[in-house]
Amino acid sequence: TELSVFGMNRKEMEELSLPHKYLIGADGLGSGKNRSLAESECQKILPSLEKIITDKILSCFIVCLGGGTGEGCIRGFLQKSVDIQIKVKLLVVTLPHSSEGLEKREKALLLLDEIEKLADGIFVVDYDGLPCSTISDLYNEADRKVMGFVGSFINMIVKHSLICFDFNDVRSFLRYYSDTKFIDYFTLSGNINYLDAELSDLQKYLPTKYHTLDDISNLIVAIHYNRETNDDIVRKFLDRIVSDGIMKKQTKDTQIKWTMIHDPDMEKNIFRIDIFTKCN
Numbered sequence: 001t002e003l004s005v006f007g008m009n010r011k012e013m014e015e016l017s018l019p020h021k022y023l024i025g026a027d028g029l030g031s032g033k034n035r036s037l038a039e040s041e042c043q044k045i046l047p048s049l050e051k052i053i054t055d056k057i058l059s060c061f062i063v064c065l066g067g068g069t070g071e072g073c074i075r076g077f078l079q080k081s082v083d084i085q086i087k088v089k090l091l092v093v094t095l096p097h098s099s100e101g102l103e104k105r106e107k108a109l110l111l112l113d114e115i116e117k118l119a120d121g122i123f124v125v126d127y128d129g130l131p132c133s134t135i136s137d138l139y140n141e142a143d144r145k146v147m148g149f150v151g152s153f154i155n156m157i158v159k160h161s162l163i164c165f166d167f168n169d170v171r172s173f174l175r176y177y178s179d180t181k182f183i184d185y186f187t188l189s190g191n192i193n194y195l196d197a198e199l200s201d202l203q204k205y206l207p208t209k210y211h212t213l214d215d216i217s218n219l220i221v222a223i224h225y226n227r228e229t230n231d232d233i234v235r236k237f238l239d240r241i242v243s244d245g246i247m248k249k250q251t252k253d254t255q256i257k258w259t260m261i262h263d264p265d266m267e268k269n270i271f272r273i274d275i276f277t278k279c280n
């Protein structure tokens with residue numbers, strides 16, 4: 001995997017200790033909150049983007065909507081990846097908080113609507129839905145959510161999985177049996193007893209604002225654990241949580257895929273369950 005960052009503000013970019021940084025625009029002074037300036041400057045960086053993504057099977061674009069640079073560039077970036085036929089184009093966006101201005105939010109939602117068709121899967125972090133009392137708490141929580149989702153989704157593809165689960169499973173999760181491109185995600189970790197109790201009420205974790213358990217078309221369950229975990233415990237986990245727990249709760253039309261991933265940094269006998277869903 002490779003992480004690249006694009007921006008128009010030289011000072012902000014200098015603060016990032018990352019190897020692959022691309023400055024958009026000649027002066028490095030930012031967009032001046034001007035989306036159309038960013039849009040035209042963005043055209044000049046597209047050859048660099050093409051070089052980065054051209055041999056990749058998946059491209060994930062992360063953008064905070066609400067300002068000039070991100071909003072001005074995201075359409076051009078996605079269009080380029082459509083043009084060069086990237087197999088999976090994932091889009092992660094944050095939506096500005098109402099307190100930043102209702103007009104800003106409206107503009108961001110409108111843009112999201114317009115670029116939806118260019119992506120294969122979309123994960124949204126809506127700042128209005130985060131229970132935080134200060135802006136810096138909000139940004140930290142949003143950062144955590146973005147990193148959690150992206151880390152978990154990409155790991156599913158790049159890490160060796162113990163069950164026959166591969167890139168095409170992810171692709172079919174994104175493409176089929178669903179009318180929407182929007183992905184929901186939640187994660188839980190703990191020992192068997194904790195997970196057993198929590199998962200008895202799956203509904204509690206699914207954002208009911210968007211859907212209920214009945215209209216879920218598609219579900220991926222990624223289980224992370226340390227393979228040093230006692231075999232009996234793994235067996236008990238699979239019987240109780242996977243066979244009886246999660247699987248039994250799906251409706252008959254739900255497509256479910258699951259995978260198990262070894263994580264040497266995890267404590268023994270602890271499991272982490274990441275659940276990705278899409279709805280009808």
Ligand SMILES: Nc1nc2c(ncn2[C@@H]2O[C@H](COP(=O)(O)OP(=O)(O)OP(=O)(O)O)[C@@H](O)[C@H]2O)c(=O)[nH]1
Nearest residue numbers: 030031033064065066067068069070096139142143
């Ligand atoms: N998670 C997170 N979100 C941020 C942070 N800073 C800003 N945001 C959000 O990102 C949105 C866009 O940031 P801006 O700086 O306005 O936009 P930009 O894309 O950098 O473009 P410019 O207008 O050129 O600065 C804001 O409206 C905030 O909602 C941060 O540090 N963390």
Ligand SMILES: [Mg+2]
Nearest residue numbers: 009067068069
């Ligand atoms: Mg900015």
